[in-house]
Amino acid sequence: MNKAPLLLKNKAALRKFIKSAKKDGKTIALVPTMGALHAGHASLIKKARQLADAVVVSVFVNPTQFGPNEDFAKYPRTLKEDLLVCQEMGADAVFAPQPKEMYFDDRSAWVNEEALSRFLCGARRIGHFKGVCTVVSKLFNLVQPDFACFGKKDAQQLLILERMVRDLDFPIKIVECPLIREKSGLALSSRNKYLSPEEKKEALVLSRSLKAAKDAVAKGKSAAETKKLIAKIIATSPLAKIDYISVCDRETLEEVKTFKKGQKILVALAVYFGTTRLIDNVWLTTPKK
């Protein structure tokens, strides 16, 4: 059994931990999370453990990335269980601050990504990625990691943060980690806890539709045909309400009309089941010839 990770509740304790690790010449990997850790997060921590001498997991439900009508208040908070996951995966420290430790009332400096954020979730969750970019920048400056691990589940977030690291010259390598699914195909998400058993069953249309999309693209179907196919499969669930279906370029996140050969694309969707909004996606490359 691994040692329990250090629980750091404030910036000063975190900075002390980091200073000591740096002094010892250790490399550092950061896994930023909002807690409610599942096997997807565990895989990120495992990857971080392979990459670096010291692993820091942050557990912070970041208020600035939630819209006024979103689920900030009810978002699951399970620190006790999260610490056990972190211990099992071998994390060295868990940074779990309260919002007032992270934000001054008169906060006024923000980090914002203005191109990729215009599409997909960014078009619907106004201010979401500004909150994400800002809190991740803060965590980067606090932890000063060599590596930061993010899952492909939040595809747009990952691509925006890679752009942020490039444009602001953060001396950090973003590590892209695979999306983890239940055996059923359902993408792991902390928000799956909100689903009723029936909703959870019907939510399998998401992964099914993406698998069909993957096959369709491989067979040379067009972007429009692929989207139509996804919509048709999702429509087989009476509980599903589509927020968006996107077939977009992975560099720009702009909708693709005509596939280029060997184009890197993202097929992404957001679908409501009741009040729960689920996202899922698949990263594809169109046929090379």
Add this chain to the structure above:
Amino acid sequence: MNKAPLLLKNKAALRKFIKSAKKDGKTIALVPTMGALHAGHASLIKKARQLADAVVVSVFVNPTQFGPNEDFAKYPRTLKEDLLVCQEMGADAVFAPQPKEMYFDDRSAWVNEEALSRFLCGARRIGHFKGVCTVVSKLFNLVQPDFACFGKKDAQQLLILERMVRDLDFPIKIVECPLIREKSGLALSSRNKYLSPEEKKEALVLSRSLKAAKDAVAKGKSAAETKKLIAKIIATSPLAKIDYISVCDRETLEEVKTFKKGQKILVALAVYFGTTRLIDNVWLTTPKK
């Protein structure tokens, strides 16, 4: 005579220098400049030299902080002379990249300060402080300094960058350095080179008016009286065209109507002489009783 500083033209060379300095356990001080170095800059480098083991001066005329009708193209570029100033003051390295080394064509991540930037120069130079915050963040991430030295001449810039460091948790101490004046009283500025001899002479009304403002505040005059006095003195120059005169709180940069006792205030002004826009300021504390 000091050794000539290392001239670093690209990020890779800078990162290599920084990595080596960090490995040797050296502390680092950064002096960000746009070049055309004068005695004000020299005093910043001197201060940096006192604070840290390694001193990096950046010389970069940052395009993103100039408006479309501003003086980006004609801003003085004097790298050869700047290197001599850096050598004389004992800098270890000078980072002097070209814009294309610093910015991708499809750049989209920015740092912006949204409160203090609304006032003074920020109200007139739209986007200016967004450009400043972004480039300084980039330099912070590239150089990873312990200290960064900025002059009080650019008072609003200094206060905004302090806010940025606070809100984004940069592990960096901003060092406030005094405004340096010619014997005549004229505040040193790279833009003084634009002035004709006559304009330069008349520009002395700025420092004269601020000196009078300082005396007026010390004697208990009101904010309105102080501003009126400044305007009256500047009006004695036929060439001066006032952009703004501000008597503001140094925490918020909001205009002060009624002084509080012991209030930290900034008296700042921007005045055109011909097409040249000069700024000057004085940092005051109102009488304690």
